[in-house]
Amino acid sequence: MRGFGVRRFGVRGLGIALFGRRARRRWVHLILGGALAMPYVFVGSVIVGPLLNDDRFFGSLTSQLASFAAGLPLAAITALFSLTRPMSVAAVRALCAVPEGALAEGPARGRVARGRTAAWFTLHLGLGGLVSGMSLALPPFACVLLAVPFFAVFRDSRIGLPEVFGEPWLVALSPVVGCASLVALAACAAASGGLLARWAPALLGPTPADRLAAAEQRAADLAVRNRLARELHDSVGHALSAVTLQASAARRVLDHDPEFVREALAAIEDTTRRTVGELDAVLGVLREADDARSTAPAPTLATDLDGLLRRTRASGLRVGATVALEPDTLPPLVSREAYRIVQEALGNALRHGGGDARVSLRIALDGPDLAVTAENPLPPRSPATRPGGGHGLRGIADRARLLGGTAAAGPADGAWRLDVRLPLKGHA
Structure with missing residues (x-):
């Protein structure tokens, strides 16, 4: 059988x-x-x-x-x-x-x-x-x-x-x-x-040539993903921090200072509208869309620095800004990356210093480089660590490195200091 x-x-x-x-x-x-x-x-x-x-x-x-x-x-x-x-x-x-x-x-x-x-x-x-x-x-x-x-x-x-x-x-x-x-x-x-x-x-x-081409394509895709992650972190993270502080301040004075509440709500509206536009542009790149919204120009120092400072001050952060150059003269790539670096520096001051904090910002030429310096007092106690947080300084370092520059951040003389150098040569 x-x-x-x-x-x-x-x-x-x-x-x-x-x-x-x-x-x-x-x-x-x-x-x-x-x-x-x-x-x-x-x-x-x-x-x-x-x-x-x-x-x-x-x-x-x-x-x-x-x-x-x-x-x-x-x-x-x-x-x-x-x-x-x-x-x-x-x-x-x-x-x-x-x-x-x-x-x-x-x-x-x-x-x-x-x-x-x-x-x-x-x-x-x-x-x-x-x-x-x-x-x-x-x-x-x-x-x-x-x-x-x-x-x-x-x-x-x-x-x-x-x-x-x-x-x-x-x-x-x-x-x-x-x-x-x-x-x-x-x-x-x-x-x-x-x-x-x-x-x-x-x-x-x-073949080996096919594998090399596939590896190069994967590296290019990874670079695009990292760039999109930095854009989302910097734009959306800064906006959420500002909106949170504005809403918190408005809630505290809701009963006795309606004018301040009105200004805070207007600032929230302006911040969210602008952030939605930036988010739509970033997601348009991710979707490889061809419509006009996905090709919206990225913010730069020349076009958007004043608005960034105004929205940040509306959140309660006291910003002392010194701009010792004409932003229009900067190469577009350097101007765009410098804007994101300034945005992240102000966002860090908002998150870690609260609405009563202050920050000193300086943007100037230092020889062949663009120098961006931000300094704010250290808080009396260390801020709570957010799960999954801590990517802002890494993003600043990545942006500086991709342009051939440097970035250094850390405590100095009782203050937190961010010092970034971006070379202008080769990015015209």
Whole structure:
């Protein structure tokens, strides 16, 4: 019983291997290769026909095989075009059951990738053409063999080859030969499909150049994500700190100073409206939107410093600002990053010093650099640490480093001092 179960499982496994869903899909992939090979075979017949003195439309079997062999080098040459690999990869993913991530993305880059793609395309069309030819010829032949014992017309006609089926034992054996030919066709298709699936990762997989390009793309995506994170942290974090302090101050004087409450609510409205615009611009970049809102210009010292100082003072922070230069003369990139640095410095003073704190801000030229200095008194006790907080100073350091500058922050003479240097050269 156990041996019978093993044999039964073996027969079932063989049937799945030859006629299962995966085998059928790979067979379709081979038929697709045969269809793609037909134009090259026709061109090959134009070349081979005169050489073999065969002017028949289909030609002899020898002529057909020679035309097929002559067409494959033409297929290899046309496979050097960059779009051949995406087409081949799409077909393999859909039909060959290749592991996810084993195939390359995008057009072939470089000589090695194009050579591998040409080898794959030639192999696919070669095996596909052979299997397609067998798929067209063997099933009708097998059907004739299956019908020979039951229909005399097949035995006596030219189709039945009377000189072959003249013996009764040959007639009785013909159905076995017919079934064996169908099984042999399925076995050839399964073996060819498995060979293509095994070679696909080697020929269509990523080359070192593809891996380098993918790594560079991941690095670029990570840089964009970090930039968006800094923009969100600086703009939204500063706005929330200002709105929180404005709302808290308005609540405390709500009963006896309505004018201050009115001013605080107006400042909250202005801050939130502006922050929503900045947030929409940042999210527009994240969505890769093409509308006008996603391409809104980023705030800079030249265009938005006065508004930033006004909104910060409306929050209760006493800001003493000295701007010893013309912001319009700064390079746009330096002006934009300096604005975010000033915004984060004021936001830190708001968060850690409260509404009664003060900060001294100086923006000036220091030789070839733009110097941004912010100084505020240390609070009497250390502020509570926010979960997930502490990214502001790191963001300032990242902005300065990306521009080739420096940033230093820490306590000095009873005050907290931020000193940033941004070089102007090379950012015009």
